[in-house]
Amino acid sequence: SSSSNPPLSSLQQCQSSDYSNTSYELANATFVMLIRNSDLDGTISSIRALEDRFNSKFGYPYVLLNNEPFTDEFKRRVSVLIRSEVQFGLIPKEHWSQPDWIDEENAAKARKxxxxxxxxxxxxxxxxxxxxxxxxxxxxxxLLQKYKWYWRVEPNVKFYCDINDDPFRYMEENQKVYGFTITVYEISATIRSLWSTVTDFIENHPEYIATDNAMGFISDNNGKTYNRCHFWSNFEIADMDFWRGEAYTAFFEHLDSKGGFYYERWGDAPVHSIAAALFLRRDQVHFFAEIGYQHDDWGHCPLPDDMWEKGRCSCSQKGSFDYDPSSCKPRWDKFMNSQ
Ligand code: GDP
Ligand code: MN
Structure with missing residues (x-):
């Protein structure tokens, strides 16, 4: 089930763009939002902010996904905000259900x-x-097959600053694969056996481990234990071909086969982050310092004054999460500054 608006014509794009005298080529990229019909207000709020601060100048498309059909009212209220293409997709049941082979009794016990x-x-x-x-x-x-790059957006997030430079093109031009704004510690109780499952995978597939990877960011003892640092995946700008590739496909299948998404509560954030840290070079992971962003209680506000001013940011730099005790950003800095 999908419907779409006509794409921006190049004329409209020029009139509304900072690139009025040049022909600007968009990256092969889309926003992705996973949402329920009940998330309508929060969805409108996120899209409105994103359009105001970035996308009205660029015209990247949106793909909205739901495990239930979007209502006509939902589609109408969202479509009116966006001049670029918007598509509404239904998630197939096989992609959104507890597999039959999961022992429900064990899973229920864990939940309880x-x-x-x-x-x-x-x-x-x-x-x-x-x-x-x-x-x-x-x-x-x-609906995502034709795209390489995505920017994950959740309902009720905030974008605090003008985004003048195209993050997708930045990723492309600088050989980046995974981009983040906030990094935090995972709750131990949700990932009891995740690291031993990862370790098994590494032992069986040393060929997937990148040279100059970011193991030093997620482990303080060269892989013996996980320090629970992960990129907060409610914001991601990344290359879907990485997830579609051989290493991640094998990795996900290995994790999924152990049932930890249901016997525990493995999050997509540590799963994505561990994969990015192990299968990519550290220089393929990018911290978007200039993107002011808020999700729930934690936000990132650009700390360099020139960056904050250029972005006309509405956030307080003092409130930025970067160097909060719960943030892994100090570890990221230290790791990236080390050999
Ligand atoms: P948190 O960020 O970990 O606190 O989790 P959220 O409640 O924000 O959920 C993460 C994302 O998944 C958000 O984009 C939600 O809108 C979406 N989401 C969560 N549960 C469901 C669901 O049952 N159906 C759909 N369609 N989306 C969901
Ligand atoms: Mn959320």
Whole structure:
């Protein structure tokens, strides 16, 4: 189920663009939003901010995905905000359900225990479906097949600064694969056996481990244990061909086969992050310093004054999460400055 607006004509694009005297070539890229019909207000708010701060000048398309059909009202209220193409997609059941071979009794026991110990979303099966979908399936959706780059956007996020330079083109021109704005520690209780599962994979597939990878960012003892640092995946600008490639495909299948998305509550953030840290060179991972961004309680505000001024940012630099005790950004800096 999909419908779409006509794409921006090149004329419209020129009139509305900073690139009025040049022909600007967009990257092969799209925004991706996974949302429920009940997320309408938050979706409008995120899109409105993104259009104002960035996309009204560029005209990148959107793909909105849902495990239930979007209502006509939802499509109407969203489409009116966007002059570029918008497509609404339905997620196939096979990409959004607990596999039959998962032992439901064990899975239910784990959920119950996580509820008892107040683990966020600990009792939710739909949250687990969401994490598994974002880990291993979104980039296989038919509406995303023609795209290489994506920017993941959630409902109710904020974009604080003008984004004058095209992040997709930046990624492309600088051989980047994965881009982030915030990095944090994962909740231990959700990933009890994730690292041992990763370690098994590494032992069986040393050929996938990149030279000059970022293991030193996610492990303080050369891979013995995971320090729980991960890129916060509610914001991602990345190359879907990385997820579609041989290394990640084998990695996801290995993780999925252990059932940890349901027996525990593995998140797509640590799964993506560990893969990026191991299968990419560290210089293929990019921190978007200039993108002011807020998700729930934590946000990133550009710290260099010239950057903050150029972006006409509406955030306080003092409130930026970067050097909060819960942030992994100090570790990232230290790692990137090391040999
Ligand atoms: P958090 O960021 O980890 O707190 O989780 P969220 O509740 O924000 O969910 C992450 C993303 O998945 C958001 O884009 C949600 O809109 C989306 N999402 C979560 N659960 C569902 C669901 O059951 N159906 C759909 N269609 N989207 C969901
Ligand atoms: Mn969220």
């Amino acid at each position: 225990q996580m509820v008892a110990t107040n683990v966020k979303y600990g009792g939710s099966v739909s949250y687990r479906n969401m994490c598994r979908f974002n880990s291993g399936f979104f980039y296989r959706h038919e």
